[in-house]
Amino acid sequence: MIPKTLGQLKNLVFLTFGENKFVGTIPISIFNISTMTILEQVISMGGNHLTGPIPESISNASNLMEIQVQDNNLIGKVPSFSKIRGLNWFNIDKNNLGGEQSTDLDFLYSLTNSTKLENLLLLHLSTNDLSGNIPPKIMGLSSLSIYLDLSQNSLTGSLPKEVGNLRNLGELSLNENKLSQQIPSNIGSCTSIERLYVHDNFFEGHLPSTMSSMRGLQVLNVSNNQLSGQIPEYLASLNLTNLSLSYNNFEGALPIGGIFKSAISTSVAGNKKLCGGLLDFQLPKCDYEESKWRRISGTTKVLIFIVSTLVGVTCILSLLYFFWFRRNKKASTSSSSEDRFLHVSYHNLLKATGGFSSTNLLGVGNFGSVYRGLLDQTQLIVAIKILNLACHGASKSFVAECEVLRRIQHRNLVKVLTVCSGFDFNGNDFKALVYEFMANGSLDEWLHLVASQYTKRSKLSLLERVNISIDIACALDYLHHYCEMPIVHCDLKPSNILLDDERTGHLGDFGLARFLPEAMHKLLANQSSSVKVKGSFGYIAPEYGMGSAVSTQGDMYSFGVLILEMFTGKRPTDDMFENGLDLHYFAKATLTDQMEKAIDPVMLQEIEELNKTQRVTPEGKNKSWSNIQDCLASIIKIGVACSFESPRERMDIGDTLTRLQGIRKKLLNFIVIG
Structure with a gap:
């Protein structure tokens, strides 16, 4: 009670x-x-x-x-x-x-x-x-x-x-x-x-x-x-x-257009005076149609038959030409892909989020808020990003994100389900993006747990962090080398990396993403280059602050900072970084003989517990710890190599991915065999 x-x-x-x-x-x-x-x-x-x-x-x-x-x-x-x-x-x-x-x-x-x-x-x-x-x-x-x-x-x-x-x-x-x-x-x-x-x-x-x-x-x-009369033709429109x-x-002839093309989506059972319609409805033929046909003379019937045949042949030839032309047209791939998306309205999203209730609010970003929602059309739980159009640059961010998302598809990218661009009930502009929902939230929430979260969720293990690093490296490798046009994300950071049920990493938030300059001529300038590069403090490449052009090496700098943050547990904006000291130089200085001081204490505790559970001699445990130290040192070196101040000195994402995969293979041997 x-x-x-x-x-x-x-x-x-x-x-x-x-x-x-x-x-x-x-x-x-x-x-x-x-x-x-x-x-x-x-x-x-x-x-x-x-x-x-x-x-x-x-x-x-x-x-x-x-x-x-x-x-x-x-x-x-x-x-x-x-x-x-x-x-x-x-x-x-x-x-x-x-x-x-x-x-x-x-x-x-x-x-x-x-x-x-x-x-x-x-x-x-x-x-x-x-x-x-x-x-x-x-x-x-x-x-x-x-x-x-x-x-x-x-x-x-x-x-x-x-x-x-x-x-x-x-x-x-x-x-x-x-x-x-x-x-x-x-x-x-x-x-x-x-x-x-x-x-x-x-x-x-x-x-x-x-x-x-x-x-x-x-x-x-x-x-x-007890409705009566003919079924209105406007229902078909x-x-x-x-x-x-x-x-x-209801009585009379059943319309044959629009919704009436489907006997699955339309139900007319129990109206005994209805006739006509498509065969699937199994209605009797309308008598007045037959009587009209009988009143037509034989010559007129022949003319109607000839004209109908010619029109039919013309339509068939036109359709064949249309489909042939469409198949050979490159733009068809993009137009057909748009049909895959759900069609949602402002009302759908309002209802899905409980009136944009604060209880469904997942987070607030630079250009809007993200809500958890349940779509009626699919009964799927989704993440809905509502753009704050009063914020300068929000509309351009929406256009840029749509332009990028319609061209990419990869298992380590957050999947966009649909977009909504229209008006709310007060006539104001409304824009939103609907993504697949990631049950485990952002990487930032896992790396920097607040006090209330320590009792609710476990911590990321060493192996999980390596796996997430590889996930994001795979996503960047795809964006930089395997897209129709190479894409630079421009805002790589833990809060833009989301984890699914299996804690697999997915890169999201393409509001600042840019196509590489050499591919720009393939796009309308106002769609691909209208968003000023900003990024996030601590993660943005230093050359961007001096007006340098967007490049994949800018993403590599952000990736290097991300790697260092994941394995040291320190944000690049930590209060300890001042007077010329930053996360890059801090990590680089510990590579010689102070590795344990650089590593996230949460991981050190995990490694110690792992050593206690291993049934090997003390010498074997020391060897296992030494091998894990080597893996950690290799990862820190990757983070340092990716975050050099000079773009020319930074590692390429392909080499980075290969090295991370090698470290994971080596680490799995220690954990399973060691």
């Missing part, structure tokens, strides 16, 4: 009990916590086994932003929320609330009578026992942008014409109620709606012609109603991916 004594706490700023196994009722005292609503302003108790009503005292928490009590066994009347002004997330889904006839929706009236309820993004009331009419003012909440879900209740009456005010809404679910009369024509004003569910009601009449304006509509389900018209009273 939830302790009643929580109401006595004085400094509580965040309260969540979600996804547990709490039983009993919600204590009234919780909403008497005076400071609870100052910062986070969240009440989250979803996914438990709570019973009883929602306490009336919830209205005392007047500054609440989120109320989440979904997926419980709550009963009774929903209390008034007239005192809560800044609510943006209200979810009571999957309970047994309601059942008091005309008073069921009183809380909605109080909710909509709030003069400052202008931030409500989501209203989720489905799967309860609510009855009565839908308050028109609910449809006047223009702030609703994620979804409005009133499904699986016992609501009656008509759908208010005020539904047209929901111009920013992404999803509307009214299914499995007892709503009746016609679907109002004002619904055509909801141009942002992507999913509309009104099935299993008693709607009647025709589908409104104004729905032709709903250009964002992807899913429409009006099945199991919308961008629908799923359409259900089943079990109504």
Whole structure:
């Protein structure tokens, strides 16, 4: 049970009990916590086994932003929320609330009578026992942008014409109620709606012609109603991916374009007066088509046949020429590759991240923020980079990153799934990139654990660090030598290296990446060279600060610093580096006889424990330690050789990769055999 004594706490700023196994009722005292609503302003108790009503005292928490009590066994009347002004997330889904006839929706009236309820993004009331009419003012909440879900209740009456005010809404679910009369024509004003569910009601009449304006509509389900008339042709012109018209009273010819080309994506079963359409729908042939054909004279039929044949032959020849020309055109590879990407909208990303909730924030960079999200289209967990377009250079960074990412593909590069470039619900420019999600975060988080992380995750072993070094070297080798046009990353650092479930390294963030000058003439200048080289302090090659051109040797300098940081545990910006001393010279000075002082203490502890577990003589242990020292010295030498001040003195990535692979092979022999 939830302790009643929580109401006595004085400094509580965040309260969540979600996804547990709490039983009993919600204590009234919780909403008497005076400071609870100052910062986070969240009440989250979803996914438990709570019973009883929602306490009336919830209205005392007047500054609440989120109320989440979904997926419980709550009963009774929903209390008034007239005192809560800044609510943006209200979810009571999957309970047994309601059942008091005309008073069921009183809380909605109080909710909509709030003069400052202008931030409500989501209203989720489905799967309860609510009855009565839908308050028109609910449809006047223009702030609703994620979804409005009133499904699986016992609501009656008509759908208010005020539904047209929901111009920013992404999803509307009214299914499995007892709503009746016609679907109002004002619904055509909801141009942002992507999913509309009104099935299993008693709607009647025709589908409104104004729905032709709903250009964002992807899913429409009006099945199991009493709709009639012909199926509108405009449905074929919308961008629908799923359409259900089943079990109504539609009649006449079925359209044959757009969504109606697929009997898998379109359902029309149970409409006994429909005819025509593609053969896959197995509908009877329309009689009027046959009668028209019979009225045509024999001569006219012959002419129609000849003309149709000539047109058909011409089309076939044109198509053959088109495909032949396309196959021989180099640009076809890039255009066809774009089709592989998912198509996502601002609403998709808003919903995937819970309204860009701070709980899903993974990190903040120079040009934007990265969120964890769950895409509806794929049910994949992804990383979503939202560009801060108010930041100087963010738009150019987006263009540069898109230009690079569409040309590269390698197992050690973070994979981009799609991009989004459009407008948010306020009409502002919006740009985002969607990447595959890396469960183990960035390399920086592993090298420099904060206190709270020491108890939650293990530390990177010597062998894992060597493996990650090889992963990034492979990525650089690909970028520098095996791309269609050589690419310089320009911002190589631990925070831009992400680790997957197996702790394999993936290089990401190509916002500053550049194509080599000798390949520039193949690209539009404003797409490939518009981003000023900046990099990150401590990792950027010194020659860039003197105006030198971008080169692969600049990446090699950053890689050398990265290697030294990985095996010494020291950032290049550490306070100890001053008066001419930097990470390069510090590591170089320890190569003679002070190796242990340079190595990350975490690795030294691991090596000592490894020696203790080896069942060999003391001489063998000393030999093993000596061999590991040799490996570490070789790695430090690589880091030093890559980070020389002069670009001409730095190692090439190909030689670096070969040496690292040799060190790993040698190290594996010591660990397994030694």
